[in-house]
Amino acid sequence: MAEARVVHTADRTLTGRxxxxxxxxxxxxRFGYRELARAVREALLDGRVALRLRLPxxxxxxxxxxxxxxxxxxxxxxxxxxxxxxxxxxxxxxxALPEGQAPASLGSxxxxxxxxxxxxxxxxxxxAAELAAALAAATAELPRYARTQGYHPYGLPALRAxxxxxxxxxxxPTRPEQILVTTGAQQALSLVLALLGRPGDRxxxxxxxxxxxxxxxxxxxxxxxxxxVTEHGWDTGxxxxxxxxxxxxxxxxxxxxxxxxxxxxPQEQRREVARAARATxxxxxxxxxxxxxxxxxx
Numbered sequence: 001m002a003e004a005r006v007v008h009t010a011d012r013t014l015t016g017r018x019x020x021x022x023x024x025x026x027x028x029x030r031f032g033y034r035e036l037a038r039a040v041r042e043a044l045l046d047g048r049v050a051l052r053l054r055l056p057x058x059x060x061x062x063x064x065x066x067x068x069x070x071x072x073x074x075x076x077x078x079x080x081x082x083x084x085x086x087x088x089x090x091x092x093x094x095x096a097l098p099e100g101q102a103p104a105s106l107g108s109x110x111x112x113x114x115x116x117x118x119x120x121x122x123x124x125x126x127x128a129a130e131l132a133a134a135l136a137a138a139t140a141e142l143p144r145y146a147r148t149q150g151y152h153p154y155g156l157p158a159l160r161a162x163x164x165x166x167x168x169x170x171x172x173p174t175r176p177e178q179i180l181v182t183t184g185a186q187q188a189l190s191l192v193l194a195l196l197g198r199p200g201d202r203x204x205x206x207x208x209x210x211x212x213x214x215x216x217x218x219x220x221x222x223x224x225x226x227x228x229v230t231e232h233g234w235d236t237g238x239x240x241x242x243x244x245x246x247x248x249x250x251x252x253x254x255x256x257x258x259x260x261x262x263x264x265x266p267q268e269q270r271r272e273v274a275r276a277a278r279a280t281x282x283x284x285x286x287x288x289x290x291x292x293x294x295x296x297x298x
Contacts (some may be wrong), residue, residue: 012245013092014049016056016064021235022048022228023065031067033074040075041084044095047207048228050242055085055093155181185289189213193220193250196283201249204242204282206234210259213252213287222250233263240276250283257290 023039025031031039043049055061058072065072076093079085083098145156154160160176167174182188197203199221205214207226217224225246227239243251253273255265265273277284 013054016060020064036075037078047226204251
């Protein structure tokens with residue numbers, strides 16, 4: 001397992017196990033050289049594999065995929081011929097894209113056997129009964145607040161106190177005056193990006209991720225560095241490598257019920273990411289919009 005977490009920061013190299021974990025296996029389950037080249041090409045186009053990374057040595061990747069070295073050699077040859085890789089004498093094979101080709105938008109996700117799924121909206125077909133009850137209770141409270149001047153620049157005091165109590169109950173002692181209430185998570189993210197980010201700064205974001213958050217980053221002129229979230233969740237080795245190699249100013253993560261995959265980041269991985277961000281002095285912007293939104297799916 002230790003090998004899968006190693007990426008050489010000086011030369012930006014993917015290990016064999018890291019690349020193998022990012023590739024979609026063919027239906028028959030075993031890679032031929034054409035299937036391997038196609039899988040690497042798809043991973044480049046949808047952002048799972050970054051550009052200008054050195055691919056693992058042929059023997060190493062062959063071992064990770066349990067195929068022959070000839071298979072990897074043939075795949076690398078096809079990638080070079082089609083412009084998805086190039087070689088430098090004595091330096092190995094590096095990822096690239098043909099002229100005029102660009103990676104897919106980070107706001108889309110390719111499902112098995114389906115067209116691209118639009119991830120701009122995530123909502124249930126019908127609101128839960130609890131939501132209707134909460135709206136009715138809030139409506140009943142409205143007359144009491146309607147008689148006041150209603151101007152609270154940092155948010156309704158009772159709401160700020162309730163939010164602070166919630167964080168305190170979760171183990172993070174918080175005072176109401178430390179809470180700023182916004183009109184929604186999107187406004188909060190926009191404020192954070194404006195406060196901590198400057199045009200041209202790098203921000204690390206998951207791929208796929210919340211499309212409106214990515215739009216806010218691009219609107220601030222930030223350069224997005226993607227790290228993949230697959231059906232298996234996060235590869236903290238890749239996250240740590242991206243933090244070391246690109247030294248982003250910010251890292252935007254959704255560890256609880258990740259939007260759109262629904263994955264939960266294990267506690268140990270959270271600690272590893274926090275340690276890596278501290279080492280690179282990267283601000284962690286953790287989106288907890290969905291933290292308490294567990295859904296029972298039949």
